[in-house]
Amino acid sequence: MVVLSVPAEVTVILLDIEGTTTPIAFVKDILFPYIKENVKEYLQTHWEEEECQQDISLLRKQAEEDSHLDGAVPIPAASGNGADDLQRMIQAVVDNVCWQMSLDRKTTALKQLQGHMWRAAFKAGSMKAEFFEDVVPAVRKWREAGMKVYIYSSGSVEAQKLLFGHSTEGDILELVDGHFDTKIGHKVESESYRKIASSIGCSTNNILFLTDVTREASAAEEADVHVAVVVRPGNAGLTDDEKTYFSLITSFSELYLPSST
Ligand SMILES: CSCCC(=O)C(=O)COP(=O)(O)O
Numbered sequence: 001m002v003v004l005s006v007p008a009e010v011t012v013i014l015l016d017i018e019g020t021t022t023p024i025a026f027v028k029d030i031l032f033p034y035i036k037e038n039v040k041e042y043l044q045t046h047w048e049e050e051e052c053q054q055d056i057s058l059l060r061k062q063a064e065e066d067s068h069l070d071g072a073v074p075i076p077a078a079s080g081n082g083a084d085d086l087q088r089m090i091q092a093v094v095d096n097v098c099w100q101m102s103l104d105r106k107t108t109a110l111k112q113l114q115g116h117m118w119r120a121a122f123k124a125g126s127m128k129a130e131f132f133e134d135v136v137p138a139v140r141k142w143r144e145a146g147m148k149v150y151i152y153s154s155g156s157v158e159a160q161k162l163l164f165g166h167s168t169e170g171d172i173l174e175l176v177d178g179h180f181d182t183k184i185g186h187k188v189e190s191e192s193y194r195k196i197a198s199s200i201g202c203s204t205n206n207i208l209f210l211t212d213v214t215r216e217a218s219a220a221e222e223a224d225v226h227v228a229v230v231v232r233p234g235n236a237g238l239t240d241d242e243k244t245y246f247s248l249i250t251s252f253s254e255l256y257l258p259s260s261t
Pocket residue numbers: 016017018019027031106111114152153154155156159160163187
């Protein structure tokens with residue numbers, strides 16, 4: 001087995017979700033189709049609720065910022081003129097959400113709505129989050145060795161908590177010391193990692209970030225964060241240069257903590 005030694009200065013392990021702790025297939029084949037199939041009905045049922053109105057305001061603001069993009073879908077402001085107008089607005093939000101999802105966009109607006117929609121499915125027990133089998137044993141071991149474990153995903157903090165709270169391994173939320181999402185900044189921007197370190201109260205070089213996306217790994221590395229790229233079944237392939245440049249692991253069990261036995 002390949003072993004990757006964790007530098008002695010590392011005290012925090014920061015984990016991506018999709019493609020790192022959790023199969024991309026679970027996200028693409030279960031989580032995302034749930035949104036596409038249910039978004040219209042969800043909006044019709046929850047339209048009057050404050051949380052839903054906040055989600056729509058955020059989506060509308062994002063749609064304005066996106067107006068210069070090819071194929072962008074605008075969301076008109078409410079005119080308050082009857083049922084037809086409401087149905088037109090709902091359809092515009094549905095089309096906007098589907099357009100964003102067709103590009104796998106990671107906007108805070110889209111991720112916030114998705115998190116709110118998944119809540120019902122997770123709480124009803126009709127959806128359970130999948131984790132690779134090495135994840136839970138490794139995280140337990142790291143914590144026993146004194147490491148802090150944080151999550152940084154484009155999925156909203158609320159969605160992250162749903163996944164960890166309702167997994168095929170049971171409720172594993174207690175294994176996580178804290179969560180970050182795109183509210184702190186995007187994962188391909190170095191500044192996000194500096195803000196995460198500052199929020200945890202450590203230096204960036206005390207963090208080891210595990211992700212499947214090399215652009216995220218590069219951004220973290222630019223901020224002086226240690227990184228390893230996680231290679232999992234179903235993940236996007238890496239170029240030869242990326243394979244040479246980055247430390248690669250295929251399982252969390254390949255990480256060796258000098259402080260553990
Ligand atoms: C709580 S994660 C749900 C999956 C998701 O929406 C997503 O965008 C995953 O992105 P990641 O940053 O974890 O690769």
